[in-house]
Amino acid sequence: MSSLDMLAIPEQIEKEDSYVIATYYLETGVGSDIVSKISAIAVEQTTGTWVAVPEETPEVREKHVAKVVGIYEVPGYEFEVPAEARTRQFVFQLAYPVVNFGPQIPMLLSTVIGNISMSGKLKLLDLKFPTPFLKGFKGPKFGTKGVREILGVEKRPLLNNMIKPCTGYTPEVGAKLFSRAARGGVDIVKDDELIADPVFCPMVDRVRLYMEEARRIYEETGHKVLYTVNVTDRADRVRDNARRAIDAGANGIMLNYLTVGISVLQALAEDPEINVPILAHLDFAGTMYESPYSGMSSHLILGKLARLAGADIVVYPSPFGKFPFLRERYLEIGHHLLSKWLHFKPAFPMPGGGVMPSVVPAIIRDLGNDCILGAGGAIHGHPMGPEAGGRAMRQAIDAAMNGIDLRDAAKDHPELKAALDAWGYPDEERPGIFEIKA
Structure with missing residues (x-):
């Protein structure tokens, strides 16, 4: 030949x-x-x-x-x-x-x-x-519409919080942080990728306490919260972890899908007993896409393949945060998660890694309303506390949706003003905020 x-x-x-x-x-x-x-x-x-x-x-x-x-x-x-x-x-x-x-x-x-x-x-x-x-793949079970229906939020971009510190706390401490963030208006609380089922913070105990707080908040305020618990483990244990979490009351799960294997994500998404949305976390992705000369493109591993495997929400880097990432790549991933694609439901893009109020207008302008703002430190590290941190992010979202400049919005919202004063206003350089980026 x-x-x-x-x-x-x-x-x-x-x-x-x-x-x-x-x-x-x-x-x-x-x-x-x-x-x-x-x-x-x-x-x-x-x-x-x-x-x-x-x-x-x-x-x-x-x-x-x-x-x-x-x-x-x-x-x-x-x-x-x-x-x-x-x-x-x-x-x-x-x-x-x-x-x-x-x-x-x-x-x-x-x-x-x-x-x-x-x-x-x-x-x-x-x-x-x-x-x-x-046709051999089912894709997301819930997608953007299904997640919105669970939360009762029709059009607004959603707000996610990652509990901080990342690990090292007890279920009781985590429940306190969960409650503070949720009372600030957070729609989704996710575990950090660094905590799953350690001896000092067992997964099932965490789920029970967090969901008890979620029920209390709903009864008091009518605000619904989705908790995506990290079920990452050895491949042979993941499905059992997910089922135990759901039995304990979890209304969402999270998976470090690249370390455990993308086919495990697909298995969870196609399991009829896993009847909650799945959030796919990006950790380990840099080993696959960062080199311009080897590996594979970020939009494949964080966009097209993640949606194909059934992720309802995908966390990925933004060009505004603590990890370097080209705006073109972040837009490309959003496109592959949201655009019409045969029978596959659209999945939520969730830019994270240093998201704070000042970058909210840019993300919404880039991705539209069908996005999730992933904020960790900006909520738990807010000068006025986590509840104020959640409010500041929601105030930034509302301002962006109504075409109001954040500087003007901050005049009437002390939580937003405190965040902008601490970490910067839109288009304002604040060197040294992210030490990992230095």
Whole structure:
């Protein structure tokens, strides 16, 4: 089989509707035979190895080998490569037969970014799925509409709080912090990703005390609160954790889905006994997307694949917080979570990591009302206390929705003013706030 035999016309591949098309970035030396190299990648990830083997027959290759559907050089040299060039950069596409892995994410990833993840400067940029493949997934069980119905909030952006400190407290202390944040107007309280079921703060005890506070607040004020308890554990324990949490009264669960495995998220989302929304946390994601030369794009792991697996809410970085992140990437993730996509319900994007009142207008302007503002330190570290911290965030949300400048809104809201005075006003640089970013 020659290198040309590996090439396929994109329109023909799409017409057959039986291939996942993967798009990659690749950087090579000037002297590389790029067609042979990319053809070798296609073989490596499907039928072959570095040497011909007897049972890799023409019939096997015809049905199972990946096809090269596009090779694009950037910039697009045509008649020569400049003498001063030391590398060449390409975007290329491979089409993988769905029959090789079926409608599941683990074997999909093993195929499209498995061994080749160790082959130098190569990054998976995107995946395009055929409709038959997508029909094998259910996606979010609740989605944006379902979460809103639980909370009784029709249009307003939602407010989430992560209890701080992240870990090290008892259920009783956590319940006190839960109550203060909820009384400040928080819609969702999530566990921090660093606490799940430790001996000093057992999950079931935490759920019972927190939900008792939630019931009390609802009876007193009519305000509903969703608590997403962290059920992360060994893969064989996660489902039992989720069921125990729900039996104890939890009305939401949270999963560190990248450390435990994205297929565990899918298993929870498709389990009929897990009848509560699922919040997917992003920790560990940086190991997959941060390099511009390897791994996979952030919008895949935090957007498209998370929604495919069934997350109702996805936490991810914002460009305004303590972790560096391009605005383009944050918008792209929001797009993949919210945009119309076959039968999949839209999932809530939840930018977090240093969100405070000053950035609320920008996030709502970027993502629209179907977003969740994820604030931890801005609530529990508020100069006037957690309840005031929740109020300050809600005041910022209300101001943004009504087109009121935060400086003007702060004149009538002392909680908002205290937060802005402490951490900065919109478009105002406050160096040194985030030591981790220094």
